Amino acid sequence: MRSICVFCGSSDSVHSDYTTAAFSLGILLANKGIRLIFGGGKTGLMGAVADGALSAKGEVIGVIIPSMNTPALAYDGLTRMEVPPDMHARKARMHELAEGYIALPGGFGTFDELFETITWAQTGTHQKPVGLLNVKNYYAPLLAAIDHAVEEGFVFREHRDALACNSNPAQLLDTMEKYSHPFEAVKRWMREG
Secondary structure, three states: OOEEEEEOOOOOOOOHHHHHHHHHHHHHHHHOOOEEEEOOEOOHHHHHHHHHHHHOOOOEEEEOOHHHOOOOOEOOOOOEEEOOOOHHHHHHHHHHHOOOEEEOOOOHHHHHHHHHHHHHHHOOOOOOOEEEEOHHHOOHHHHHHHHHHHHOOOOOHHHHHOEEEEOOHHHHHHHHHOOOOOHHHHHHHOOOO
């Protein structure tokens, strides 16, 4: 993977373990020569992951909408900042630039981006790895809900298993680099096979 899109929260009112993990992930991506694609913000985990990547001389591309492209919110000094016209175009551009996706802890925006990405993999729109950096076991309740959906027949086991999850960024990347897309499950889901 030469580029990874990181979805994450922009709140500054979170435990320092979250921002520390984001900063460390940014450094790791840069040290591995992986371009960081992110939402372009300078606050919260968004700012921390960009700080980490830039501190290690990594390439960082922000993708932000016009209403958020302000001195108070936008990260200045990135490799490149792109400003699509709206949220739909923003997400499409982030997907276009990325060869994999990692969700750090975040709120509604992060959940939206994560689930859209998972859904696109489920329907065969992309064949890229998706991972959760499970800092402080943040994603345990979400994973329990997904496992419940599998048990109740709403999600195929292969699609659940395709979602990588680890609290260690290096181990998460290693799992994602070995990703194998569940093509047969996609066919079943789309009633093609």
